[in-house]
Amino acid sequence: MFEPIQVLPRIRLAPGYGLTADDGSFVSSETARGAVTLYSFAPTDCGDECAEMFTTLATVQERIDEEVDLGDTDFRIVTIALDGVADPGALAAAAEQSGADGTNWRWYGADEDTTRTVVAAGFRRWYERADDGSIDFDRAMVLVDGNGLIRGEYRYQTLAADHEKFVRHAGILADEIRNADGATALAYEAAHLFLCYP
Amino acid sequence: MTDLMPPRSSGDPGPDANDGPSGRRRFNDGPSGRRRFTVALGVVAVAAVGVVAALAVVSSLRPHLYTGTVLQGDEPAPSLAELAYGDGTPVDLADFDGEVVLVFFGYTNCPDVCPTTMADAAAAVGLLDDGDAERTNLVMVSVDPDRDDAAKVGEYVGFFDPGFRGASGPVEAIDRAASAYGVFYQLNEPEADGSYLVDHTGTLMGIGPDGSVRVIWSSDVGPEALAADIAALLS
Numbered sequence: 001m002f003e004p005i006q007v008l009p010r011i012r013l014a015p016g017y018g019l020t021a022d023d024g025s026f027v028s029s030e031t032a033r034g035a036v037t038l039y040s041f042a043p044t045d046c047g048d049e050c051a052e053m054f055t056t057l058a059t060v061q062e063r064i065d066e067e068v069d070l071g072d073t074d075f076r077i078v079t080i081a082l083d084g085v086a087d088p089g090a091l092a093a094a095a096e097q098s099g100a101d102g103t104n105w106r107w108y109g110a111d112e113d114t115t116r117t118v119v120a121a122g123f124r125r126w127y128e129r130a131d132d133g134s135i136d137f138d139r140a141m142v143l144v145d146g147n148g149l150i151r152g153e154y155r156y157q158t159l160a161a162d163h164e165k166f167v168r169h170a171g172i173l174a175d176e177i178r179n180a181d182g183a184t185a186l187a188y189e190a191a192h193l194f195l196c197y198p
Numbered sequence: 199m200t201d202l203m204p205p206r207s208s209g210d211p212g213p214d215a216n217d218g219p220s221g222r223r224r225f226n227d228g229p230s231g232r233r234r235f236t237v238a239l240g241v242v243a244v245a246a247v248g249v250v251a252a253l254a255v256v257s258s259l260r261p262h263l264y265t266g267t268v269l270q271g272d273e274p275a276p277s278l279a280e281l282a283y284g285d286g287t288p289v290d291l292a293d294f295d296g297e298v299v300l301v302f303f304g305y306t307n308c309p310d311v312c313p314t315t316m317a318d319a320a321a322a323v324g325l326l327d328d329g330d331a332e333r334t335n336l337v338m339v340s341v342d343p344d345r346d347d348a349a350k351v352g353e354y355v356g357f358f359d360p361g362f363r364g365a366s367g368p369v370e371a372i373d374r375a376a377s378a379y380g381v382f383y384q385l386n387e388p389e390a391d392g393s394y395l396v397d398h399t400g401t402l403m404g405i406g407p408d409g410s411v412r413v414i415w416s417s418d419v420g421p422e423a424l425a426a427d428i429a430a431l432l433s
Contacts, residue, residue, distance in 0.1 A: 010269045013276075013380035013411060016399060028382040030399060122377050147267050147414065148380045148401075186263060192270060193261055 005191040006172050008151040014144040015122020019080070019108040022095040024088035027108055034146040035074040036173055038166065041125050043083040043135040044094035044109070053139055053156055054098040059163040060170075061105055067167060070174045073146060077105040080119055082127045082135050084112030143169060146177070262430035265423035266404065266413035275301075275405045276378035280371035281339060284349030289337060289365050291409060297333040298431050299405040303381045303398055305342035306354040311400040311417050312338075313358075319402070320359040321421035322428060330432050333407075336362040341376065341383035341398045343369055379403055379411075406431045 016029045040057060042050050057077055064075050079098065081091060086109045095107040110118065119125050127137035139156035143166070152169050156162065176188050278289035278301070291299065300319055304312035316338070323331050338355045340346035343366050346354075351364025366372070376383055376399075383398035402419065404427070406412035413427055 010267065010271070012269060012271045012273065013378070013403075013414070015377040016380045016382035017377060018382055018384055028384070029380065030382050030397075117374055117377050121374065149267065149269065149414075189263060189268070190261075192268065 005175075005187055007176055007188060007191045008143070008169055008172055010145075010192065011150040011153065014142070014148050014150050015118050016148075017110075017114075017118040017122065019110045019114070019118070020086045020088060020091065022088060022091035022100070022102065022107040027106075029148060032076070032078075032144065032146075033148060035076050036070065036146060036170065036177075037076045037078055037144045038170075039123060039142045039144060040077070040079045041082055041119055041123070041127065041137060041140065042079055042094075042098075043137070044081045044085045044090050044107075045083070046094075047097075050098070050139075056156075056162045056166075057105065058099045060166045061101070063163060063167045064170050065104075068170045068174050069178070070170070071178050073174070073177050075104065075170065079105070079107050080115070080123075081107060081109035082115060082119060082137055083129075084115050085109045086111055141166070143173070145173060262426070262433075264413055264427050264430065265419055266402075266415040266427050268413055269411055272408065272410050274409050275299075275403075275411045276375065278337065278339065278365065278375055281365040281367035281375060282348055283363055283365055284347070284352040291405065294335050294405070295409060296407045297335055298407065298428050300334070300336040300428075301379060301403040301405060302336065302338045303341050303376055303379065303383065304338055304400075305340050305396050305398070306346050306350055307342065307393070308396070308398075315400065315402060315417045316355055316358040316362070318419065318421045318424060320362070322424035323359055323361070325421060325425035326429060330429050333432055334361075334428055338362065338364050339372065339375060340364070340366040341372060341381075342385070342396050343367070343372060380414075404428070404431060 014029065018026065018028045021027045038057075038060065040053065042053070057079070061077055068075070077100070079100065081094065085091060091107045091109050095102060098107070100107055109115070119127065123142050125138050125140050125142075127135055129135050141154045141156065142150055143152035143154075145151050151173060154162070154165065179185060179188055275291055278291060281289045283289065302315060302319075304315070319336055323334050326334060336355065336359070338351055340348070340351045346366055348364055348366040351366055353364070355362035355364050380401065381399040383396055386395045386397060388394040400417035402415040402417065403411055404413040404415065412431055415424060415427070
């Protein structure tokens, strides 16, 4: 039965960045090129407040591994520390507490100025340090494709269960990636042209 | 010898120049046959013209398939106003309303991707018709401000095309602009002679006539494909 092609919009350029990862390595937006990456944002000391979000991310990672055929394209989850932490030890501790596996789900961080450029100006995610030193922030996630383009922006807690939406959108992106060559690419470009968005 | 052929009647014109080898009459024999032939020829000609016209219409209606990756968002391209050209004038993208601007982040000591991308961009502009070429601009932003001031970048890109422009500014401003355009750059450790390379994203960004980032190209796009995409942006 004929099913219309759906695509995720190419919203805008994701920011370029150079950050420190939880294993101490230097990572950049070029490191992410070619992979589908779901970015999230949280302070390293986010405890119970972030528990639900971290559970969702773990579920997304598990379900995408099992249910979405991305071919040779990697799927990664990145949580960027909002509190200006670039110390790998602190990032690794936050990663462990959140349930990040250190492979496909990593924590990245940088000094406060760089973090603000990347998160606030680049990803356009609001956050600010409160008087008591804690960080108020917009619980949001951003889906970026292998070309460095933002394909989805999500406020955490949507009408649909969050992991359902992320898995569905990853599946749509996977279909486009698998059909990026040959005649089917024309159909997908046409779908973009005619705004066949979910 | 006996002649076995029947005698001709007076109404039989007999074989003539219009008869075939066997003496059969050809299609266009006589005034009515010639008319039928002319009508048929006309129908074929009209049909051929119709097919050619239809193909031309279909071809003109078919959307251009971009080689670069097309973005759907229509928000204004990230500002470059914190940067300036060699004469000190701030880069104001509004100066290019209704035109195409190619934005590239590179540096003048770049050994490979920058000169090839600039050469390809210049060749692409050369492939455009005069009107489109007039409405195509390029701004290269330096990712090596210690060695490149805006005037030097301008001189560098002007070597490829006199219309291309160079821009630079304080490191913090370049950082912000680069990040906004999805560009990462990093200075490598200097060699013994003090020279160093800069790793940087080699993507070429195309701002459309509406002022939003419309297309991104990888550095190996090639002049022909780039020219075709620019022409489509301007159409």
